Amino acid sequence: MSEFFSIFQYQFFQHALAAAVLTSVIAAMVGTYIVSRKIVFIGGGITHASFGGIGLAYYMGLNPFAGAAVFGILTALGIEWISDKGKVREDSAIAILWSLGMALGIIFVFMTPGYTPNLMSFLFGNILTVSLTDIRVLLAYAILLIILFGIFYRPILYTAFDPEFARTKGIPVARYRYMMSVVMALAIVLSIRTVGIILVLSMFTIPQITAMLFTRNFSLVMPLAALWGVIGSIAGILMAYVLDIPTSAAIIFFLTMQFLILKGILLIRNHILRK
Amino acid sequence: MKKPLVHLESASTGYHADTVLRDVDFSVYPEDFIGIIGPNGGGKTTMIKLILGLQPLFSGKLHFPAGRPRMGYLPQASQVDRSFPITVKELVSSGMKTRKAWVPFLSASQKSRLASMLGEAGLSGYAGKPIGELSGGQLQKALLCRALIDEPQLLILDEPNTHVDKQFEQELYQWLQELNKSMAILLVSHDIGTISPIIKSIACVNETLHYHPSNQLSEEVLKVYNCPVDVIAHGPVPHRVLKSHDHE
Numbered sequence: 001m002s003e004f005f006s007i008f009q010y011q012f013f014q015h016a017l018a019a020a021v022l023t024s025v026i027a028a029m030v031g032t033y034i035v036s037r038k039i040v041f042i043g044g045g046i047t048h049a050s051f052g053g054i055g056l057a058y059y060m061g062l063n064p065f066a067g068a069a070v071f072g073i074l075t076a077l078g079i080e081w082i083s084d085k086g087k088v089r090e091d092s093a094i095a096i097l098w099s100l101g102m103a104l105g106i107i108f109v110f111m112t113p114g115y116t117p118n119l120m121s122f123l124f125g126n127i128l129t130v131s132l133t134d135i136r137v138l139l140a141y142a143i144l145l146i147i148l149f150g151i152f153y154r155p156i157l158y159t160a161f162d163p164e165f166a167r168t169k170g171i172p173v174a175r176y177r178y179m180m181s182v183v184m185a186l187a188i189v190l191s192i193r194t195v196g197i198i199l200v201l202s203m204f205t206i207p208q209i210t211a212m213l214f215t216r217n218f219s220l221v222m223p224l225a226a227l228w229g230v231i232g233s234i235a236g237i238l239m240a241y242v243l244d245i246p247t248s249a250a251i252i253f254f255l256t257m258q259f260l261i262l263k264g265i266l267l268i269r270n271h272i273l274r275k
Numbered sequence: 276m277k278k279p280l281v282h283l284e285s286a287s288t289g290y291h292a293d294t295v296l297r298d299v300d301f302s303v304y305p306e307d308f309i310g311i312i313g314p315n316g317g318g319k320t321t322m323i324k325l326i327l328g329l330q331p332l333f334s335g336k337l338h339f340p341a342g343r344p345r346m347g348y349l350p351q352a353s354q355v356d357r358s359f360p361i362t363v364k365e366l367v368s369s370g371m372k373t374r375k376a377w378v379p380f381l382s383a384s385q386k387s388r389l390a391s392m393l394g395e396a397g398l399s400g401y402a403g404k405p406i407g408e409l410s411g412g413q414l415q416k417a418l419l420c421r422a423l424i425d426e427p428q429l430l431i432l433d434e435p436n437t438h439v440d441k442q443f444e445q446e447l448y449q450w451l452q453e454l455n456k457s458m459a460i461l462l463v464s465h466d467i468g469t470i471s472p473i474i475k476s477i478a479c480v481n482e483t484l485h486y487h488p489s490n491q492l493s494e495e496v497l498k499v500y501n502c503p504v505d506v507i508a509h510g511p512v513p514h515r516v517l518k519s520h521d522h523e
Binding site: 032036038154157158160161162164165166167168169170212215216217218221 | 324327328329346348350354355356358359360361362365366369370371372403405407408421425
């Protein structure tokens with residue numbers, strides 16, 4: 001048992017736990033917006049398109065996460081613009097940007113001379129290598145989001161729920177939607193460090209749908225999703241350590257199990273109450 | 276004579292390059308209660324969206340001779356996402372126009388207005404509940420509260436009688452007649468029969484607009500405007516609706 005707890009002494013493990021908590025808080029706020037607006041597919045498009053930025057940044061010798069952020073933001077703004085103008089089918093445009101981003105990422109990584117970066121760490125994340133700087137960035141972004149949602153809660157909610165009606169009330173809907181596109185893109189890119197491109201979307205959806213089992217109030221879904229996210233990701237990290245399996249996969253597995261178990265409990269409870 | 280709240284002059288609008296409505300001349304006065312009828316796809320919703328500023332004006336003019344009026348809008352029920360995690364209180368308060376929409380909390384007067392609005396609609400007990408828990412009639416009431424909370428001068432309702440029972444429909448019409456004492460109302464409906472007893476005049480919209488300054492719309496009158504009526508029955512109540520037709 002003492003051997004189990006000894007892991008908490010290591011700095012890399014403390015960093016991993018801090019990153020899990022902060023990523024869960026960020027994903028809870030932004031993911032509630034994504035799930036409520038039913039734009040999970042857009043989140044997928046942003047996530048995968050950002051891989052193109054990672055590849056290009058590697059090719060040019062720049063910070064790969066800066067490249068991912070630029071590609072992610074441009075993709076998010078592009079999708080919102082397409083959705084706003086309605087000239088191209090939104091789902092088709094997302095699918096194009098999704099696959100184009102992945103293709104560009106692979107091409108640029110392939111073209112990068114000499115050292116070939118470890119693609120697996122971008123695709124599946126590696127929370128155990130998170131640095132103190134990464135944690136500071138995650139913390140700053142989490143604080144920024146709390147302030148943003150605190151101040152702009154009402155227009156964010158109103159423009160997400162019924163943008164047409166919000167326009168009739170003089171709310172600058174496009175401005176808020178574009179702002180949220182940038183917020184989404186940055187949140188997703190920052191979370192790639194923790195769980196990777198393939199699995200990051202789960203952090204933005206599973207804790208939220210778990211929270212929505214208990215409440216349909218936007219302002220309560222966010223903290224509850226953060227709670228389920230924190231519990232699921234810490235449990236996942238510990239499970240990964242005990243079973244010696246990849247951490248990001250363990251986190252997603254635990255988040256899913258958490259949802260299924262709670263859903264099952266609620267179904268049984270409702271069944272008993274109906275009798 | 277009173278100035279109209281809204282005045283459309285040879286107005287045309289549509290989507291992308293397609294013109295859906297053309298050469299519309301139409302005025303709404305403060306005491307009006309106008310039923311907007313027409314076949315599906317004829318441009319009824321497009322016209323009210325033009326007035327609300329949600330549609331671009333392709334040509335012609337849209338005036339507000341007495342300044343832009345406060346408008347309340349009740350969209351079609353199908354436009355409302357009932358699974359969205361928003362409470363009744365939040366839904367209704369979203370109808371409050373404020374220059375400081377970003378201020379996170381409602382003022383004391385806004386809270387009191389919200390409470391009295393919910394009380395009038397019999398929704399006080401549902402204030403903190405998500406909209407997904409409301410019945411069809413209760414949701415329409417909440418949406419009507421959202422449209423009314425800003426004390427509009429012009430209330431625009433798009434098919435408010437869909438997905439509601441007959442009892443609520445009657446309640447809604449009584450409410451609207453009472454509201455018409457203090458505001459103009461535009462009521463979009465595909466069912467002429469049920470709205471004709473409460474409205475004061477009719478606008479038939481089918482690619483363009485024909486105004487009938489009466490709530491009586493006989494088949495003969497409609498034929499003059501080339502708007503044939505069909506009696507259809509889905510469920511127990513027969514409806515008089517406009518047939519799909521052209522005005523060529």
